Amino acid sequence: MFRRTLACFVAPALFAIAAIASAAELPVITLTVKGQKIVAEVVSTPEQRAKGLMNRFSLQPDHGMLFVFEQPQPLGFWMKNTYIPLSIAFVDPTGRIVNIEDMKPQDETTHWSRGFALYAVEMKQGWFVAKGINPGDVINGLPPVALR
Numbered sequence: 001m002f003r004r005t006l007a008c009f010v011a012p013a014l015f016a017i018a019a020i021a022s023a024a025e026l027p028v029i030t031l032t033v034k035g036q037k038i039v040a041e042v043v044s045t046p047e048q049r050a051k052g053l054m055n056r057f058s059l060q061p062d063h064g065m066l067f068v069f070e071q072p073q074p075l076g077f078w079m080k081n082t083y084i085p086l087s088i089a090f091v092d093p094t095g096r097i098v099n100i101e102d103m104k105p106q107d108e109t110t111h112w113s114r115g116f117a118l119y120a121v122e123m124k125q126g127w128f129v130a131k132g133i134n135p136g137d138v139i140n141g142l143p144p145v146a147l148r
Helices: 002-024 046-051
Strands: 028-033 036-043 063-073 086-091 097-103 117-124
Touching (some): 036 117
Antiparallel strands (some): 028 036, 063 117, 086 097
């Protein structure tokens, strides 16, 4: 009985530590949009993008994740194994937000860009609305295509 109870407390703690450790390994950049700062972890490989914010239970204020792709394309995201309600901004190569979608935790519904996007930015759900950020606004500080 004691071992089972201990496992119920230890396993989630180890899981959380592993998620924090993996997050610490990602590069971080600061983006700006309409005077608002975003501290973004950058994922640019297929493996990093597939994992994204999975298995995380919180985000610090004004922190999120920047997904960087090799070329502009229709992008689709879902929330499998993601526990934080998120909003995603799909961004074209010039930094212009194409569209913003809200996503529910652990929902496997695919949310699509409404055009070709090179980047996607995930933030806590409602962050973009709370900051008055809308499609058409420009995100500054994105890594240039040639430097990725």
